[in-house]
Amino acid sequence: MFAFTQEDENKIEKIVKKYPFKQSALLPLLTLVQRREGYISPEAMQAIGKKLDMSPGYVQSVMSFYTMYHTEPTGRYIILFCHNISCQLNGADDLFAYTGKKLGVNGGGTTADKKFTLHKEECLAACCGAPMMRVNDTFYENLTTEKIDQILDSLP
Amino acid sequence: MQKAFAKKPEEIVEMVKASGLRGRGGAGFPAGLKWSFLAKDVFPRYLACNADESEPGTCKDRELLEKNPHLLIEGIIVTCYACRIETGYIYYRGEFQHASDLMDRAIEEASKKGYLGQNIMGSGMNLDLFTHLGAGAYICGEESALLNSLEGMRGEPRLKPPFPAVEGLYGKPTVINNVETLCVVPWIINEGAEKHAALGTEKSKGTKLVSVSGHVKKPGNYEIVLGTPTSELIYDMAGGIRNDNKLKAFIPGGSSANILPADKVDVPYDYEAIAEAGSMLGSGALIVMDHTVNIVESALRMSYFYMHESCGKCTPCREGTRWMWQILNDIQNGQGSNEQVEKLEDICDNMSFKCFCALGDAAVAPVASSIMHFRSDYDELIKKLTTSSVAR
Numbered sequence: 001m002f003a004f005t006q007e008d009e010n011k012i013e014k015i016v017k018k019y020p021f022k023q024s025a026l027l028p029l030l031t032l033v034q035r036r037e038g039y040i041s042p043e044a045m046q047a048i049g050k051k052l053d054m055s056p057g058y059v060q061s062v063m064s065f066y067t068m069y070h071t072e073p074t075g076r077y078i079i080l081f082c083h084n085i086s087c088q089l090n091g092a093d094d095l096f097a098y099t100g101k102k103l104g105v106n107g108g109g110t111t112a113d114k115k116f117t118l119h120k121e122e123c124l125a126a127c128c129g130a131p132m133m134r135v136n137d138t139f140y141e142n143l144t145t146e147k148i149d150q151i152l153d154s155l156p
Numbered sequence: 157m158q159k160a161f162a163k164k165p166e167e168i169v170e171m172v173k174a175s176g177l178r179g180r181g182g183a184g185f186p187a188g189l190k191w192s193f194l195a196k197d198v199f200p201r202y203l204a205c206n207a208d209e210s211e212p213g214t215c216k217d218r219e220l221l222e223k224n225p226h227l228l229i230e231g232i233i234v235t236c237y238a239c240r241i242e243t244g245y246i247y248y249r250g251e252f253q254h255a256s257d258l259m260d261r262a263i264e265e266a267s268k269k270g271y272l273g274q275n276i277m278g279s280g281m282n283l284d285l286f287t288h289l290g291a292g293a294y295i296c297g298e299e300s301a302l303l304n305s306l307e308g309m310r311g312e313p314r315l316k317p318p319f320p321a322v323e324g325l326y327g328k329p330t331v332i333n334n335v336e337t338l339c340v341v342p343w344i345i346n347e348g349a350e351k352h353a354a355l356g357t358e359k360s361k362g363t364k365l366v367s368v369s370g371h372v373k374k375p376g377n378y379e380i381v382l383g384t385p386t387s388e389l390i391y392d393m394a395g396g397i398r399n400d401n402k403l404k405a406f407i408p409g410g411s412s413a414n415i416l417p418a419d420k421v422d423v424p425y426d427y428e429a430i431a432e433a434g435s436m437l438g439s440g441a442l443i444v445m446d447h448t449v450n451i452v453e454s455a456l457r458m459s460y461f462y463m464h465e466s467c468g469k470c471t472p473c474r475e476g477t478r479w480m481w482q483i484l485n486d487i488q489n490g491q492g493s494n495e496q497v498e499k500l501e502d503i504c505d506n507m508s509f510k511c512f513c514a515l516g517d518a519a520v521a522p523v524a525s526s527i528m529h530f531r532s533d534y535d536e537l538i539k540k541l542t543t544s545s546v547a548r
Contacts, residue, residue: 024306027289084457122465127369128369
């Protein structure tokens with residue numbers, strides 16, 4: 001069962017105050033749930049809908065538009081691997097394949113121990129540091145196989 | 157800001173007009189002129205700062221946002237003063253959580269010093285500034301889609317007119333500008349419009365941040381006076397081509413700009429000269445490709461992006477982007493034919509200026525320009541199919 005915690009409620013109160021119309025708080029609330037739970041369940045959509053006077057169907061229709069919201073549980077670390085043009089020109093495809101092989105999720109997916117979720121991603125605005133990946137909120141640029149090993153092996 | 161507050165708001169709009177500052181996000185529309193379109197006597201008004209940097213090849217806004225959030229705040233305060241706006245939102249793409257957190261801190265610092273909030277520095281001006289994060293959608297960099305997303309909807313673009321200056325956020329007059337554009341405003345106030353207009357060319361005034369990426373030795377963000385030759389950017393500032401390879405192609409303005417062949421590399425980096433050369437300056441993202449590149453593969457990669465990012469609202473873009481990717485994928489994998497290249501050209505024709513927003517036109521750019529300038533790359537891949545079928 002999904003329920004907002006007291007800490008959530010405090011955050012939500014502050015968020016809603018930023019806007020003259022509370023519909024604008026939809027993405028911030030979806031993001032709050034995504035970050036805390038790792039995905040957004042139907043129960044969470046209902047809770048958000050209730051909070052903002054929206055139908056769960058509407059919440060889902062907005063949620064499904066944006067790539068950062070997941071409907072299935074994700075790993076503790078979400079690795080977004082850029083495969084767009086500047087990164088592709090700098091060897092991103094091989095490094096993505098390397099990372100997939102290393103984690104045992106060729107082509108992307110979530111590891112069995114639920115530690116990592118790996119996905120190809122579109123341009124993350126780090127083109128001058130290509131090739132790059134984003135692990136949760138951190139950008140890692142100028143990647144090599146050694147750096148990828150270093151970064152991923154050091155994550156607790 | 158004291159210099160700004162010493163003038164009347166209308167004077168600042170005129171100053172920015174006179175400076176020749178053009179939007180730095182991609183469209184290059186004169187900033188001061190856009191501000192002057194605000195519907196008269198309609199309040200409240202809003203400011204939306206477009207920090208949704210997502211144009212492939214572009215990473216200059218992120219540098220500004222992470223390294224100098226106070227500069228952006230200052231630019232926003234002056235702009236809101238000039239346009240009589242009391243509420244501003246900075247719309248960050250969802251992946252910029254770090255930059256948004258930094259800005260929250262910067263806003264708190266600025267508020268404590270009395271630069272935001274009520275009666276700023278005794279000027280009588282009020283301004284509340286908030287950060288807002290998107291959640292992963294390139295289309296939300298389109299100004300009207302950004303506003304829809306900010307209102308808590310799917311990030312689909314709106315019909316224009318009406319333009320945001322008349323009916324924008326929550327249906328109210330809204331100024332919407334790119335991060336870099338707003339960051340130039342304090343400089344114009346401090347140094348004067350004439351000094352800004354003295355830099356650059358006749359119609360492309362001032363300086364531009366250019367993200368240089370791809371096959372260069374020193375990729376990075378470089379600030380140039382508009383009109384600097386592109387070759388200087390590539391060979392002097394960015395250190396030349398990696399491994400001293402030969403230049404094959406370059407894209408001056410992000411993946412939505414036409415690919416240009418190497419013989420155009422001396423084109424001055426300004427809006428007019430690049431347009432005349434057959435491309436566009438766009439967001440200021442210079443992507444460099446050396447002789448090892450198969451342009452069809454590059455076009456395929458970029459076409460995947462547009463297919464992925466199409467909002468799906470209008471048929472020509474939704475279907476056209478998917479279809480182009482499918483055909484390019486076939487060609488790249490040895491299943492191509494001349495008829496398919498003709499079909500690509502046909503699809504480009506049926507998408508150009510026929511989609512609901514500019515994403516459709518952007519999707520056409522890599523395909524149409526690669527066929528125009530690098531037909532031999534296509535022919536080579538098509539030959540492979542013919543050869544192998546003969547061998548069978």
